Amino acid sequence: MAGPRNISVSEASRPVLPRHAKLKYDETRQVWVILAPERVLAPDEIAVEVLQLCDGKRSVGDVSDQLAAKYAAPREAILADVIVMLQDLADKGFLTEIREKTS
């Protein structure tokens, strides 16, 4: 079953790239890319770092904690940036999330 779409990214979300969006290092061009249907996205360094942490287990909050510690930067600012970046990806249809089973 496919993950949910049209998601709204928040601190508690546990996002992950869907099966059809593949993060890959392009050896020829020496850049990171996201391969998607009829699209190739060129994520910047920060986006790559965030996406590598988005495994469907960590929450957006966890990811922000990790980045804040790594860069000794204010967590709230990082959290806000991460949410904007992920929401943009979600709006393009290239992000899904893991949800708790409600049953």
Place this chain on the structure above:
Amino acid sequence: MSDVTIPPSDSLAVLEKQRSTAETFGIPLAVLLEITHRCPLQCPYCSNPVELDRSGKELTTEEWKKVLSELAEIGVLQVHFSGGEPTARKDLVELVKHASDVGLYTNLITSAVLLTRERLSELADAGLCHVQISFQGVEEGLADRVAGYRNGHRKKLEVAKWTRELDLPLTVNAVMHRQNLHQLPDIIQMSVDLDADRLEVANVQYYGWALKNRAALMPTVAQLDECTEIVEEARERLKGRLTIDYVVPDYYALRPKKCMGGWGRQFFNISPAGKVLPCHAAESITGLEFESVRSNHSIAWIWQNSEAFNRYRGTGWMKEPCKTCEFREIDFGGCRCQAFALTGDAANTDPACALSPLHETIFKQAEREAEGETSRFLYRNFAGGTLESENGT
């Protein structure tokens, strides 16, 4: 994050800065593989050449595998298995598996009518990343008539469902023209109902088979304006739910399309017989020699050095009014195949451009055809086409 994307008929882009000069070109990010021209459908706007490659000329399984390995090696990231109908090849699963093994992202561009659930599932297991299914309309009366294939529409709906059940992303490809544009709102809704990720609203581009059928297909200006409004409204309403790519026909535009992102800049495709082509219609330009993957040259060499790719690359080949035009590196003078088909010289300005001396004539002709009575199709086939009967069968 920058989104490097080109409309579907042009399909694919290279990773490059927006304003790079005409002379710089890298290996395309994605390549279209037309693995066969065989197809059970007979759509009158088929993008295949009027002279189709017969099955005896098709590359073998081993030859296609070698092509796939070579493409991955030189930096291609995505391949589109297309045709004709790619599922007409018995070795499709094997080819998809090989493409996945060498690290390529794989798309299947299909009419779907030959697929069973079992075969689709095998393709998914082989690593297929994305399925694109063509629809000719929203109900079987019109859709099956356009395709020249009975019960095709019903089958397509079924395969679209299987695609989502197998957790594969789905693109609905809808080729639009005068006889089906009124169904566009329903086609958008059908795409939502099928749980598609993407919808391509692709207006017919008029060369090859479509040029032969232009009088039966050309939309009116009013239809097109409405079509654009419908797409814009739906894009806003369905944001985050359904991506809509929109290809406008260029006949009613003032500026030509940047066809293929410029000849030999962002795109190549490989024909069933292994020819490396700057676009899928390029063989319609007579007098150009295209190199084959069966030659002694590598694909990268053909892309960079062959005469056919270099002939219309950049701006050096241009005549007036293109030569001194301020837009010459924006649209590269439009479509070479269209320039050839309508003026007899591929180096002329594409008549879709308002600066072409032929623009007015062609626009008026298209407008007359759009208002005309002709609705019978010339169906695409290996026999050079068959005219639809009077009662539409």
